[in-house]
Structure formats: C-alpha cells, structure tokens
Amino acid sequence: MPFISQIERQTDYKSFPSSCPIVIDNGGSYFRIGWAGECDPRVIFRNIVQRPRHKSTGETVSVVGDHDTGLLKYFDCTRSGPRSAFDNNVVYQFEIMEYILDFGFDRLGVDGHGVDHPVLITECPCNPVSSRCRMAELLFESYGVPSVAFGVDAAFSYTYNQRLGICDKEGLAVCSGFNTSHVIPFVEGEPVFEACCRSNVGGYHVTDYMKQLLSLKYPQHMAFLTWEKVEDLKMEHCYIAQDYSSEVKLFQNKTKEAEEKTRCWQLPFTPAPVEEQPSAEEIARKAAYKEKQGQRLREMAESKRASRINELENELRGLDFLLRQVEKVDDDSVPEFLSDTGYLSKQEIESSISKVNQSLRRTKREQVELEEKAEAATAEKFPLVDVPDNMLTPEQLKEKKKQIFLKTTAEGRQRARQKRAEEELQREKHNQLEEEKRLENPEAYLEQLRTKYKGLLEKVEQKKLLKSNGNNSNGNPTSGGVGRGERMNAAKKERMRLLTTAAFDRGKGEDTFGARDEDWQLYKLMSKDNDDDDEGPDEDEAELIRISSRLQDIDPTFTAKPESGLRQTADVPRSRTLTQEDFQISMAVERFRCPEILFNPNIVGIDQSGLDEMVGVSLRRFSPQGKGLEEKLTSSILLTGGSSQFSGLSDRLEAGVRMIRPCGTPIRVIRASDPIYDAWRGASSYAASLHFPQQTFTKMDYEEKGEDWLRTYKFRYSL
Structure with a gap:
C-alpha cells in the first residue's frame, strides 16, 4: 500500500530535555524525523523540493514534499519539477537539503532559536567524506546542533531485527532502496563495509520503467498515469517471478492462469446519457411545431415574391414609358434625350425590357419552355449585326459590338442546351437497349x-x-x-x-537563341x-x-x-460510443517485468549486477580462511528497504544464491519485520541507550580534528 505523509506540526518540543536525541532517517524517497526511544517517527514526508511560481503574482515559492495538492493548484509547476538532494543515494545538493531540514525541524516543533538536541542521522554505506563533512557543517553552523552521529540505515535495520530474534549476529543485509541496492555482511553484529556491494538500481527505476510501459500501452490515459499513482500500482500489484522466461511464455500463450494474474485499474468513467424515445404526444407536438414553422417560412417567401413582382412591374412600366417617349424623338436627338437616363440607345432599352420580362415571368413561376422561346425570339433582335461598319456612327459601332457579343452568347447557350438534350436522349435510348438485352437473356x-x-x-x-x-x-x-x-x-x-x-540547333558558335520569333515558340x-x-x-x-x-x-x-483506377471513396471509420472497458488499464506482463530489473538491470540498459549476483560478489570479498564464516552469512540473509516488499522476492533470491553457492550450503532468506520503518526504529532505540553519547562528536571536535577525523570516524552498532 502507498505510504502516507505525516506533516502535522508537533507541539511538545519543549517537553523533551536537551539530552534527548533527535533521530533522522534521511532516505532517498522519504524523510523521517522523531525522538529517540519512540516506536514511530513524528514527521514523514517526501524527500523532494519544488519551486513553482504563483499563477497570479509570479512569485516563486519553495514547497517541500508533495503533501498539499490543494495548494499546488494555484501554482505553475510546469517549469519546476520535483528535485531531490540525492544522486545515487549520496547527498550532493545541500541547498535542497537545507530546505528539507528546515521543514523537518519546523514540523517537529523547533522554534527559531536553533536545535539544542543531539542528532543521529542516517547515511548510505561508504558515504563520501565530502558529503559527510558538508552535512556536519550544515547541522553545526545553520542549526546549532550540539553533537552529531552518522549511521547506516541498513545497519540499524539489521541490528533492530537481530534484537527481535529474526536474524543472527553473522549474516547479510540486502537493502534495496529507492535509488540503490546494497549487500552488507555482518560479523559479530558489526557491518563489514570492506566486503559490501552496491548497485545503482532501486525502486525509482522500477516505477519509471512501469510508467514508460503503461504510457506506451495507453497513450490516451497518460494524464492519469502520474508518478504517485504508478508508485501505488507498483506497490499493490507487482511481484517477482520465480522463473522469468516461463512466466513470459505463460502470458504469450494467453492461458487461463495468465488471465487470473492480470489486474485491471478502472479509471473514472461517466456513461453517456441514454436518449429516451419520445412519446406519441411529443412527436405530435414537434410535428405541429415544424408545420407551423414551415407555414411561416412559406408565407415569408410568398410575401418576398409578391414584393419582387411589384418591383419588377414598376420597373417594366417605367421602361415602357421611356420607350414610348424615345419613339416620339428624332433619331439624331436620341443620345441627348437619353443622356440622363443611363441608356445609350433604343435597342438597349428594349434589351432591358426583355430582361425584366424574363425576370418577371421567372418570378411568377411561368413555364420554362415559354421562357426559352421568349429568349430565342429576343435573341434574333440584333438589327446592327448585319449592317456594314462604314454606315454606322461611333455610338452605333459600340452598340454593334455589344449586340454581336449578346448574339454569340445566346447562340452558345442554345447549342449547349441542345447538346445536353441530345446526350440525355441518347443515354436514355442506350439504357433502354441495355435493359432489353438483359431481360432477353x-x-x-x-x-x-x-x-x-x-x-x-x-x-x-x-x-x-x-x-x-x-x-x-x-x-x-x-x-x-x-x-x-x-x-x-x-x-x-x-x-x-x-x-x-x-541546344543542337544553336551549335558551338554565338548564342543567337531568341533572335527569331520561332525561337520563342x-x-x-x-x-x-x-x-x-x-x-x-x-x-x-x-x-x-x-x-x-x-x-x-x-x-x-x-x-x-x-x-x-475507379474513384472509390475510402471507408470512413465510424465513431463508436465509449464504454467502461475503454477506461480500464490492464496490467499483465508489467506486474513482474518491471521489478525483474532488480535481478536483471540490463533490461533498462544498466550494466550492473542483480541482487543474487551482489550476494556472491560480497561473499567472494572475504578471505579464503573464512569459508565457515560464509556459511554463517548465507544462513541469515535479511531483506530490508522499500523495494524488498515485492512478493516472491525471498524465494527468488534464495534460488539465485543457491545456484552460485556449493551444494549443501545452508541458505535462509528472511524479511525484516517492517522494511520501511525498521531503520528509523533501530536508530531510535540505539539513540536512547546509554552508549550513544560515546558515538557522537561535537562542533568543537569537528573544528579541532577537521575533515581527516571524519574520514576515520566509525560508528559502532553492537551495544
């Protein structure tokens, strides 16, 4: 199940004496802080920092963890993603680490006067001296911590389970965390870091790989596949396959067992509303309304047609009156008489009368045959076409050109109509003959x-x-x-x-192309x-x-x-109604393929050893005189860390170690009582003991002895 952050500010800080240490489990995924001697940490949150901008003011703020989703909706997080202070489980961004420590101490109840309690903070195995030195400097200078102690989280988890009787003094701690995985041998309750082994593969890589696979499989649902949700799906549904190849073949063959192992995640889905069939009364009401609207449109069209007829009749009466007036005027005075009317000649007035008559008949819905006959009759009225040009005035020459154009256009339309009628008649005859042939045989x-x-x-x-x-x-x-x-x-x-x-015609002489008119053809x-x-x-x-x-x-x-080569229309894909199954994310092979990278990191392109090979590497780093010791180590292999919670991990690791060890070697793989909190609980119980003040160093010791002393600083875990 997913881990839930606890960020309520504590109010009992002043009730603890200054000698009570503060315990910090500084993990790559979560930051846990609390008081020594308690069973659970007081404050837990994601070990990340975001610096988004406010959408309205543009002000940049620092947000530690991902706890307040309601607050983040007012900020623009597109340009500032979550940032971690770790690089392969080593703290190197101390600016981000300072934000995280500020928030952790503030949630614990520390006021602005500094931290007056000793601090026990966890680190990774074989932590670089530069990182440890910077962390000590940050705690001493920024927070005024009186004394500090550094311990390995996996070692605290092993010693805590040893006191519970789960593991022995000699054994191996296999810690699979968020960024890295470690194998640490323990002899007489103390870790042997000279023989430990590390791989840069952890829960982060499993989650990232699963997010990639699901995003490629369901690109339409990428908005739902957030990092936090994929993390929850990984912890809830993933498992380790005992035989990866046979498990893959099981899903390739689509057997019944594979269907039983498939899990589905149902996304939010709202079905489309079902349209109810209208009743008879509703249909009758819509038909009556439609008929009413149609009647209204017909009345509007009839009114518009009557108005148009009235306009055309008025225009026609005006043109008839003008034509009668022109007939009373001498031919020489016609251009002067028509200068203010917009017409040039009597023939143009007659042509306008003809056009208005056609429009009027068309508006009155007279027969098309009468219109065509009238158009053919009026087309013959071109008196100036056959008159020679030397017998015409300049105005008449212009009129003659216009009449020639009108006559040509009318004849062209007549020929086109005749051709269409002939083609239609021929097509009908051909279709009739074809049908007769078909009916005969x-x-x-x-x-x-x-x-x-x-x-x-x-x-x-x-x-x-x-x-x-x-x-x-x-x-x-x-x-x-x-x-x-x-x-x-x-x-x-x-x-x-x-x-x-x-090119050949031009020859090798002077370029004379273009001198002749034929060249431009x-x-x-x-x-x-x-x-x-x-x-x-x-x-x-x-x-x-x-x-x-x-x-x-x-x-x-x-x-x-x-x-x-026929013009065929492509089949347009028909849209279908989305169902509940379209909003399901199925997890089949992804359930065991993603955590498989803990044993085969080369699946994601990381050329390093898996967990079973790391155990063999760590055992080979002991001297040959310790063969009996190796048997004791393999008889108590403890699994701890957040990524050790996958089901089937213990059996798979035991089978892998058995393949690289001699026959008959005692091998026992056990899981920690609580792989998530055992590290903090082990550190809390150790900090509450009387031996803890001997393992700390003060600011004066740090300033006197310097960085070289931190290089030789070694924390003892056996009480």
Whole structure:
C-alpha cells in the first residue's frame, strides 16, 4: 500500500530535555524525523523540493514534499519539477537539503532559536567524506546542533531485527532502496563495509520503467498515469517471478492462469446519457411545431415574391414609358434625350425590357419552355449585326459590338442546351437497349459485361503502366528497364527533346537563341501541361466506371478491384460510443517485468549486477580462511528497504544464491519485520541507550580534528 505523509506540526518540543536525541532517517524517497526511544517517527514526508511560481503574482515559492495538492493548484509547476538532494543515494545538493531540514525541524516543533538536541542521522554505506563533512557543517553552523552521529540505515535495520530474534549476529543485509541496492555482511553484529556491494538500481527505476510501459500501452490515459499513482500500482500489484522466461511464455500463450494474474485499474468513467424515445404526444407536438414553422417560412417567401413582382412591374412600366417617349424623338436627338437616363440607345432599352420580362415571368413561376422561346425570339433582335461598319456612327459601332457579343452568347447557350438534350436522349435510348438485352437473356448479358469489364481493366492498366514508365522504343512496356528514358513519362520526354533540339540547333558558335520569333515558340511548347497524370479520365476509364457501376447494380457478388483506377471513396471509420472497458488499464506482463530489473538491470540498459549476483560478489570479498564464516552469512540473509516488499522476492533470491553457492550450503532468506520503518526504529532505540553519547562528536571536535577525523570516524552498532 502507498505510504502516507505525516506533516502535522508537533507541539511538545519543549517537553523533551536537551539530552534527548533527535533521530533522522534521511532516505532517498522519504524523510523521517522523531525522538529517540519512540516506536514511530513524528514527521514523514517526501524527500523532494519544488519551486513553482504563483499563477497570479509570479512569485516563486519553495514547497517541500508533495503533501498539499490543494495548494499546488494555484501554482505553475510546469517549469519546476520535483528535485531531490540525492544522486545515487549520496547527498550532493545541500541547498535542497537545507530546505528539507528546515521543514523537518519546523514540523517537529523547533522554534527559531536553533536545535539544542543531539542528532543521529542516517547515511548510505561508504558515504563520501565530502558529503559527510558538508552535512556536519550544515547541522553545526545553520542549526546549532550540539553533537552529531552518522549511521547506516541498513545497519540499524539489521541490528533492530537481530534484537527481535529474526536474524543472527553473522549474516547479510540486502537493502534495496529507492535509488540503490546494497549487500552488507555482518560479523559479530558489526557491518563489514570492506566486503559490501552496491548497485545503482532501486525502486525509482522500477516505477519509471512501469510508467514508460503503461504510457506506451495507453497513450490516451497518460494524464492519469502520474508518478504517485504508478508508485501505488507498483506497490499493490507487482511481484517477482520465480522463473522469468516461463512466466513470459505463460502470458504469450494467453492461458487461463495468465488471465487470473492480470489486474485491471478502472479509471473514472461517466456513461453517456441514454436518449429516451419520445412519446406519441411529443412527436405530435414537434410535428405541429415544424408545420407551423414551415407555414411561416412559406408565407415569408410568398410575401418576398409578391414584393419582387411589384418591383419588377414598376420597373417594366417605367421602361415602357421611356420607350414610348424615345419613339416620339428624332433619331439624331436620341443620345441627348437619353443622356440622363443611363441608356445609350433604343435597342438597349428594349434589351432591358426583355430582361425584366424574363425576370418577371421567372418570378411568377411561368413555364420554362415559354421562357426559352421568349429568349430565342429576343435573341434574333440584333438589327446592327448585319449592317456594314462604314454606315454606322461611333455610338452605333459600340452598340454593334455589344449586340454581336449578346448574339454569340445566346447562340452558345442554345447549342449547349441542345447538346445536353441530345446526350440525355441518347443515354436514355442506350439504357433502354441495355435493359432489353438483359431481360432477353440475363446470364448471357452478365457474362458479356464481365468480359468487357475485364478487357477494359487490362487496357486501362496497360495505359497507366505506359504513363509511369514512358513509351519504350522496343514496344515492351514491362521490360523492367531502369534507364532514365524509361523512368520519365511522355511529357517529360517531350520537354527533354525540345531542350536537346534547341541546344543542337544553336551549335558551338554565338548564342543567337531568341533572335527569331520561332525561337520563342519553344517556351510555349514547354509550358504546356502535357503531364498525363493531370489529365482527366479518358473514354476507356469512363466506360470502365460505367460498366463497374452497372455490374454493382445487377451482380451482388461483384467487387471492383482497387487497382482498376475507379474513384472509390475510402471507408470512413465510424465513431463508436465509449464504454467502461475503454477506461480500464490492464496490467499483465508489467506486474513482474518491471521489478525483474532488480535481478536483471540490463533490461533498462544498466550494466550492473542483480541482487543474487551482489550476494556472491560480497561473499567472494572475504578471505579464503573464512569459508565457515560464509556459511554463517548465507544462513541469515535479511531483506530490508522499500523495494524488498515485492512478493516472491525471498524465494527468488534464495534460488539465485543457491545456484552460485556449493551444494549443501545452508541458505535462509528472511524479511525484516517492517522494511520501511525498521531503520528509523533501530536508530531510535540505539539513540536512547546509554552508549550513544560515546558515538557522537561535537562542533568543537569537528573544528579541532577537521575533515581527516571524519574520514576515520566509525560508528559502532553492537551495544
């Protein structure tokens, strides 16, 4: 289960005497601080610091731990992620460490006058002297601590379980923590750091690997896969496989046992609301409302049409009146009379009258045939078209050009309508003949269509092959040539020919290209869009499309080939309603694949030893005279640390150690009573004993003896 932070500020600080030590378990994942002699620490929080900016003011603040999620919603944490003071379980960022110690002492109840209690703080095995020196300097100078003692967390956990009778005086402590894993031998209750072994693999790497696998498997749910949630999933569902290869094959074969070992995490899901079928009264009400709206729209359209008819009739009466006035005026005075009306001649007025009549009839919904006949009749009224130009005035010449344009346009529209009518008539006749043939002999007709479709398909594919490869000189389009000429299509080959011709015509003399008008025709030929890929479908492709459509109508078993070049619409994926299963994260292989890196770090690209190999390395570092001692060590192997809580770890480690030890060697792997808190409890019980003041050193000792004395400083764990 996940660890819960405890950050309530303590109020009984002054009730403890100054001789009572403060115990700090400075772990890579959690920071634990409390009083010596107590069973549990008072304050627990994540050993991280964030420095986000306030969203409104932009002010930067320091947030220790991740306890107050309600407060962090007012800050922008995108540019400042959580930072740790550790690098592979060694403290090296003492600015961050100072923030963490400030918060820890403040939660313990320390006021601003400093810490007047001895401090026992844990560190990693074989901690560098520079890190230990900086930590002592920080505690002495910043907090005024009277005396300090350093001890290894795994050693405190081993001695605590030794007093409980779980392990012996001689044994091995296998501590798998957040950043690193250690194997420490113990002889007569004291750790032998000269024979210890370390690997830079821990719970952080397991969580990070699991987060990567789940993010790749469910990229749509990455917002839910936060670090804290993946950490909880790891502690709740992961386990160590006894045989990794056979376990993987079990899930590859999708056996029933694999299904039983699969776990699902249900994400928040709100089903879509089910639409209830409307009642008969509701349907009738909507139909009545729709009819009412339709009637309203029809009335609005009718009113608009009446208004438009009124406008056109008024315009038509005005034009008729103007035409009658023009007829009373002499021909020479017509331009002067029409100067203020916007018209140039009598013919233009008549053309406007004709257009207004057409619009009026169209608005009154008269028959289309009458309109076309009227348009054809008015199109013949072009009196100036056949008159010679020398008999016309300049104004009449302009009018003649306009009449020629109008006549040409009218004739073009008439020809287009006639052509469309003829094509439609021909298409109807062809379809009627096709239907008669089909009714006479359906099987023969269907077989004929299939044969024709196959022939046209081969022809179209042959043409496309020629277009893609170019027209070969040997007439074999499928010869498979790879020359440049065969890779170019017809348009590119034509452009290349024109350029080559121009180059040879120019010769080796003076460049006179462009002196003749014929030279510039080359650019026109080259700029033509002769690319066959841009041309529309030819007659064969159009006929192929028609036959394919006909076969699809009469033959349910027919399927057009995709390579036939037909315009086929792609199947648009239909959206479906999301269900509860779409919001489930399934954990199958990830349950044992992620913690497997504790035994095989090369899975995540770390070239180091696993836990079982580390035990063998630590045992080989003893002298040959200690073979009997090695048997005592393997008979008491204690698992401690946060990453030692995976189920199956004890059996897997015992099997791994048995494979590297001689046959008959006594091997016993046991787990600590509480792998998380045993380190702090062991340090707390030791700090409460009478021997603890002998293991501390004061600020005066530090200033007199210096850093070299810290190099030889050794904490004794046996009381």
